[in-house]
Amino acid sequence: MHADRANRVALIVFGLLALAAGAAGLTASVGGFGQAITHRTLFDNVVSAYIGHHAWVWYAAAGVCLIIILAALLWIAILLVSTDRADDLPIPVASHEGTTILLPAALTGALTREIGGYHGVEAVRGRIIGDADDPELVLAVTASQTADLHALHQRIETEALAHAREALGKADLAIQLDLAVSRLDLCASRLRNALIAGRPRPRSGVRVTYTLQLETGGVRRWAHRAQTRWKYSGTYGAARRRPTSISATTARRRPARRWPTRASASTTSPAPTRPTAAPPGGPGWSARASSARPAACATSCCRRTQPAPAEIHPVEYPGTVTELTQRLRDGGYLADRGLATTMLMSLSLRRPVLLEGEVGVGKTEIAKTLATVFGRRLIRLQCYEGITTSQALYEWDYARQMLQIRALSAGEATDERSVDQLFGPKFLLERPLLEAIRQGDRAVLLIDEIDRADDEFEAFLLEILSDFQISIPELGTIRAESSPVVILTSNRTRELHDALRRRCLYHWIGYPTAAREAEIVAIREPAAAGQLIGKVVAAAQRLRELDLAKPPGVAETIDWVRTLGVLGEIELTPEAASDTLGAVVKDRDDLDLVRENLAEIISGG
Amino acid sequence: MRVVNRPLAFILAAALGVAAVIVIIEVIAVASHHNPVVVPWTTWYRWANRTRWDQLVIQIWSAILIAIGLIVLALELKRPRVTRLSLRSQHDATDAAMTRRGLAKALRAAATGVDGISAAAVTVRRRRARVTATAAARGRPAAEALREPVTQTVQGRLDDMGLRRPPSLTVHVNTRSS
Numbered sequence: 124m125h126a127d128r129a130n131r132v133a134l135i136v137f138g139l140l141a142l143a144a145g146a147a148g149l150t151a152s153v154g155g156f157g158q159a160i161t162h163r164t165l166f167d168n169v170v171s172a173y174i175g176h177h178a179w180v181w182y183a184a185a186g187v188c189l190i191i192i193l194a195a196l197l198w199i200a201i202l203l204v205s206t207d208r209a210d211d212l213p214i215p216v217a218s219h220e221g222t223t224i225l226l227p228a229a230l231t232g233a234l235t236r237e238i239g240g241y242h243g244v245e246a247v248r249g250r251i252i253g254d255a256d257d258p259e260l261v262l263a264v265t266a267s268q269t270a271d272l273h274a275l276h277q278r279i280e281t282e283a284l285a286h287a288r289e290a291l292g293k294a295d296l297a298i299q300l301d302l303a304v305s306r307l308d309l310c311a312s313r314l315r316n317a318l319i320a321g322r323p324r325p326r327s328g329v330r331v332t333y334t335l336q337l338e339t340g341g342v343r344r345w346a347h348r349a350q351t352r353w354k355y356s357g358t359y360g361a362a363r364r365r366p367t368s369i370s371a372t373t374a375r376r377r378p379a380r381r382w383p384t385r386a387s388a389s390t391t392s393p394a395p396t397r398p399t400a401a402p403p404g405g406p407g408w409s410a411r412a413s414s415a416r417p418a419a420c421a422t423s424c425c426r427r428t429q430p431a432p433a434e435i436h437p438v439e440y441p442g443t444v445t446e447l448t449q450r451l452r453d454g455g456y457l458a459d460r461g462l463a464t465t466m467l468m469s470l471s472l473r474r475p476v477l478l479e480g481e482v483g484v485g486k487t488e489i490a491k492t493l494a495t496v497f498g499r500r501l502i503r504l505q506c507y508e509g510i511t512t513s514q515a516l517y518e519w520d521y522a523r524q525m526l527q528i529r530a531l532s533a534g535e536a537t538d539e540r541s542v543d544q545l546f547g548p549k550f551l552l553e554r555p556l557l558e559a560i561r562q563g564d565r566a567v568l569l570i571d572e573i574d575r576a577d578d579e580f581e582a583f584l585l586e587i588l589s590d591f592q593i594s595i596p597e598l599g600t601i602r603a604e605s606s607p608v609v610i611l612t613s614n615r616t617r618e619l620h621d622a623l624r625r626r627c628l629y630h631w632i633g634y635p636t637a638a639r640e641a642e643i644v645a646i647r648e649p650a651a652a653g654q655l656i657g658k659v660v661a662a663a664q665r666l667r668e669l670d671l672a673k674p675p676g677v678a679e680t681i682d683w684v685r686t687l688g689v690l691g692e693i694e695l696t697p698e699a700a701s702d703t704l705g706a707v708v709k710d711r712d713d714l715d716l717v718r719e720n721l722a723e724i725i726s727g728g
Numbered sequence: 729m730r731v732v733n734r735p736l737a738f739i740l741a742a743a744l745g746v747a748a749v750i751v752i753i754e755v756i757a758v759a760s761h762h763n764p765v766v767v768p769w770t771t772w773y774r775w776a777n778r779t780r781w782d783q784l785v786i787q788i789w790s791a792i793l794i795a796i797g798l799i800v801l802a803l804e805l806k807r808p809r810v811t812r813l814s815l816r817s818q819h820d821a822t823d824a825a826m827t828r829r830g831l832a833k834a835l836r837a838a839a840t841g842v843d844g845i846s847a848a849a850v851t852v853r854r855r856r857a858r859v860t861a862t863a864a865a866r867g868r869p870a871a872e873a874l875r876e877p878v879t880q881t882v883q884g885r886l887d888d889m890g891l892r893r894p895p896s897l898t899v900h901v902n903t904r905s906s
Contacts, residue, residue: 127730130737135804137740142797148790151781165776165786185755188748195745202738265830268837272826273890280818299823301812303830304837 126205133198209251209258214292227251227258230290234262237283242563242604243270245305259297260287267305276302440470440497454496456489457643465630466493473564475588475609477573477624480632483676485643486612490569493608500562502607503569504555506576512583516593517557520550546597557601560591564605573623574613581623588626635677637664644681651684658695658725659684663707665724671713683707700725732803810854814892826889828852835859838885842878844870845901857886857895863903871901 154161165171174180212230214223231249238247246265253259262284266275279300288296441447447470448463458466466489469476478486494501504515524545531541553561559568573581587593591603611627613619635643641660645653663680675683686706692699700721708714717724750766757765764770779785812825826834832850839848839861846864850857861878863871879899886894 127733130733131804133740134733134736134800138797138800138804140797141793142801145790145793145795145797148781148786149794152783152787152790154782161782162780165779165781166773167777181755181758185752188751191748192745192752195741195748198741199738199745202734202741268834271888272834273888276815276824276890277818280822280824284819284822295821297821297823298819299825300815301825301827302815303827304833 126201126207129198129201207252209253210255212251212255212258212291225291230260230287233290234260234283234287237286238262238264238279241275241278241283243267243272243275253297257297258291259299260284261299261301263301263303265303265305270304272302272304276300441467443467450496451489451492452646454492455646456485456492457639457646458489459635459639462489462630462632465628469610469628470608472628473606475611475627477611477613477619477627477629478632479613479615479629481634481674481676482614483678484632484634485677486610486632487569487571488678490567490610490612493610494567497567499564499608500566501569502555502559502562502566503571505571506573506580508575508577510576510580512580514554515556515580515583516554517595518552518554519546520552524550548598551595551598556587557593559607559609560587560593560601560603562607563603564607566607568607568609570609570611572614573611574616574619578620581620585622585626588623634664634667637661640664640677640680643677644684647681648684648688651688652693655687655693655695656684659687662695662700662724666707666717669713669716669720669724671708671716672710673708673713675707679707679709695725697721697725736800736803813852813895816890816892826891831857831889831891834885834889835882838882839878839899842874842881844874845878848878852895855893855895856898858898858900860900860902863901866903868903871903875899875901 150156151160209227212225212227214225227250231251234249235247238244243266244264245267248263250261251258252261262279264275264279266272284298284300287298288294441450444460444463444467447467448458448460451458451463451466465476468474478489480486490503491501493499527545527550555568559566570584573584588609591606592600594600611623634640637660640663641656644651644656644660648656660680663675663683667674683703683706686703687695687699690699690703692703701718704714704717704721708717753765754767754769757763809828811828813828813831815824815826817824832852835852835857836848836850836859839845839850839859842861844864845861847862849860852858859878859882861874863874865871878901879897882899883897886897
């Protein structure tokens with residue numbers, strides 16, 4: 124950097140000197156310094172006369188020239204070999220531990236690897252400049268065009284750059300981060316646009332919906348080749364005259380892909396104003412173009428095929444228990460401090476939470492509320508006896524595979540690639556766990572009633588909760604870019620294994636106090652009268668004191684208030700309570716017991 | 729700027745060094761009573777002794793020097809084109825930015841991602857971004873209909889980037905020429 128600054132200063136001085144010399148010459152020439160000088164010759168002046176009579180001036184000039192030569196050589200050397208890169212970086216350690224030196228290449232290499240693994244990153248370059256005692260890290264990150272640049276920037280700052288500062292022990296390490304965008308996806312986009320633009324045109328008055336199925340390619344030359352071939356080999360023109368199914372493929376066969384992708388786009392052609400070529404022969408027109416693609420593009424393209432919400436932005440989770448409690452309250456969930464603290468720890472540490480408690484106390488509800496208030500997608504895996512890993516992870520769509528095999532047989536297209544495609548993403552049915560791994564921190568994964576699943580399934584969950592990655596033999600390993608928020612619930616119908624408990628944060632949700640329960644009911648049923656809520660809650664509390672097989676939870680209390688509201692009751696009379704007991708008591712023996720003590724339960728006696 | 733300055737600086741340094749070497753050689757030659765060795769300076773001396781300041785050749789050389797000086801100064805003092813647009817950063821010591829070309833590519837991708845847009849050209853300056861999209865369909869009404877979705881898409885993309893001072897957006901949608 125210093126060489127560039129020196130260059131600039133020297134060139135400014137040179138420009139000023141040239142400008143001054145030219146201006147002086149022109150001024151002297153037009154008589155600006157007096158007519159006498161204008162009519163003199165160039166050397167007819169005092170200085171020239173002095174130099175002419177004193178030879179030592181020339182020797183002095185030679186000496187100055189020697190200095191100029193040295194300066195010029197130094198300047199050229201700086202231009203050619205100077206670098207602003209920092210030397211080895213000393214790491215602060217205790218004096219008795221000796222000296223620890225960190226090679227700049229080691230730091231930049233580690234950063235490059237870390238950031239290179241982030242979703243949407245295609246290339247990373249890093250260097251460390253300045254003095255070793257006061258270094259500056261310069262990072263240039265190239266992202267794909269489909270990457271969420273803001274999320275990527277936030278992630279680099281909070282993770283990679285924080286790690287760099289930690290490694291150097293410099294909390295105020297100056298870092299310059301340049302985010303650039305790759306051109307790769309643009310080629311796929313161009314190809315897609317070229318295909319759309321070249322589609323057959325229907326007759327006037329005919330409205331046709333075209334579906335363009337494009338297997339995107341990441342490597343530019345392939346996309347270009349496919350596009351070029353399409354446009355100039357004659358297929359393009361032929362397509363307009365013969366509006367049947369058309370395919371455009373790359374010129375040669377490509378290596379097999381581990382994770383091929385499809386992006387679909389559909390466009391509706393408005394009825395043109397003038398008649399053109401013949402109408403399409405089929406209900407639609409399809410074109411396929413494929414090419415080799417790098418792994419970085421794969422994930423980004425894959426995302427388009429997922430049924431996820433179009434825009435999910437990274438969220439800032441609350442930093443304090445109070446904030447989280449308030450956010451949950453805004454979402455209609457009244458969490459006590461213990462539960463809010465556990466959830467905050469889970470969000471901060473990215474660890475699963477195991478919630479145990481009686482039925483109907485809000486274990487499932489908190490997952491729904493979290494997803495709602497933070498704009499995440501709720502993915503629910505309802506466990507049951509006999510659930511298998513394939514039902515939780517993924518399955519192959521056998522029916523479609525069979526249809527495809529028949530179609531291939533009919534078309535005699537049984538080459539290796541066609542067979543490989545049978546076990547591609549097109550035929551993969553994602554189940555909740557795979558879906559959650561794909562979504563990463565954009566999802567809240569609710570594994571509900573884990574105690575109902577078998578021991579084998581629980582053991583299988585251990586692997587998922589540890590690594591958030593799965594291996595599909597036909598497709599390879601799929602790893603979550605970031606862990607989703609995971610909430611497991613259990614009703615304690617059986618004891619869970621210690622290994623699973625160790626991987627989770629634990630919280631027991633008990634029955635709330637009467638005041639808190641009334642507050643919860645008031646939040647969930649704001650239209651209900653306060654007096655009615657108070658009486659219903661008191662009755663529910665007393666029901667829990669009875670020896671019931673299925674004591675009512677908060678959900679039942681809310682249901683009871685809601686039921687009374689539907690019936691237009693504003694008081695919990697014995698008649699109203701008797702009529703609506705089904706909303707709160709769900710067992711025949713319990714019902715009998717409650718009916719016997721109904722007056723006592725309602726009156727509070 | 730660096731691309732221009734480095735060759736210019738190299739040429740200037742080399743020229744200075746060569747001129748200084750020639751001066752030293754000629755001074756030594758004169759001191760040892762020899763004729764000019766490298767350059768015919770005696771001829772130049774005689775030309776300077778008979779050339780007056782008001783002659784046209786002096787005015788031409790002066791104009792050339794002025795032009796060179798102005799060009800060099802203009803190149804060095806001109807405000808460089810913005811290459812980075814600052815991003816909102818979480819740490820004071822982090823200078824995060826989106827490159828101008830990167831921003832242009834991202835906006836271009838956003839514009840071409842809109843159905844019905846076949847191409848787009850994006851110019852990004854310090855305070856302004858201009859998107860010129862080309863509609864695949866012919867006819868002005870089709871282009872006008874696409875203007876709003878393109879603007880929304882590109883503006884959304886721009887807003888999502890977290891730029892400290894996002895440039896204002898101008899969107900034009902053209903139809904195909906043929």
